[in-house]
Amino acid sequence: MTLASQPLGRRERNKQEKLDRILTAASELFAEHGVEDVTTQQIADQADIGTGTLFLYAKTKGELLLMVQNTHYAEALERGRKAAESVPDALGAVMAIMQPIVECNRTQIANGRTYLREMVFGDHDEPHHGEALAISARTEEALAAALARDESFVDDAATLAHIISAIGFLSMATHADPAVSDETVVADIREQVQTLLRR
Template structure:
């Protein structure tokens, strides 16, 4: 006998509706002005809530950015992982995972760089930061799964190499020196470095 799912209560629906409004407001404001030029008050006003309520969902602007960018990153990772499944070449399959992540990170370059900084230096006790770290782990796992197609790469070594590939990706997206670089410039640099890493 199957059990019918419990209906979502009014309180949960209200919380989700507020979260959706906060996310939409922050996404629109950050895209238009950049995260550094937006205040939490502006986000609260656009979401039609009080700042006290806003801080129940994200305690600071860094957490707001993580909230917004995490969903974009997650979608990019899903697309990249799906694309990699159809590519037999290991290096090109890894790059298929990396490409949409780099693309989404570069939509608004300052926001993308701030997101990486928040991911590395933010408070791991905060829920959106934990989610960002979880996405990083999922990225490593997706890359490791591709690397394990190469029979020369042992299971544990694949996990270590995947962590290095992820670090290479972040270190090519984050530096100030790469602000003017195109997505293709960054992907080219990442591919060159990963090629050397995988030369065994």
């Protein structure tokens, strides 16, 4: 039996169970009330753990939000990447990647903005912050791969992907009004990307 195939010990199982309870509690409370209106005490109570234990897993609400949202963002990126595979043109493929990310970010708009803020200004030594940045890097890789399918963008695909990522980031951050539809945000991104790619 290899180390990888050995079952988790009791201590590791307990840690994983607590982490699962924390993620579930934080996800439910953030979705229902928004990150600003939830306390760490409420999360600890719903997860049936002490606040001291909670802080062993995440030091701040921002880190808890990163823990919760990273999973959703990774799933949105994967949906977008798969959708882009069947889209032949560069603009269409880019937007196939961006649309589920926009929808994910705007599921709970205040949480989406806070997530973006934590990505930029969060504690760089915190592992969930690093995971968020890794998802952002994978997004740029997916965008670059979609662009590189068009010969005219091959040489600049990575740079263009970085710019497109910034366009998406800023568009999601600035459209904080819940009255603004996801479609409006996607259309805003599409218009800017279309201008960028028209050269």
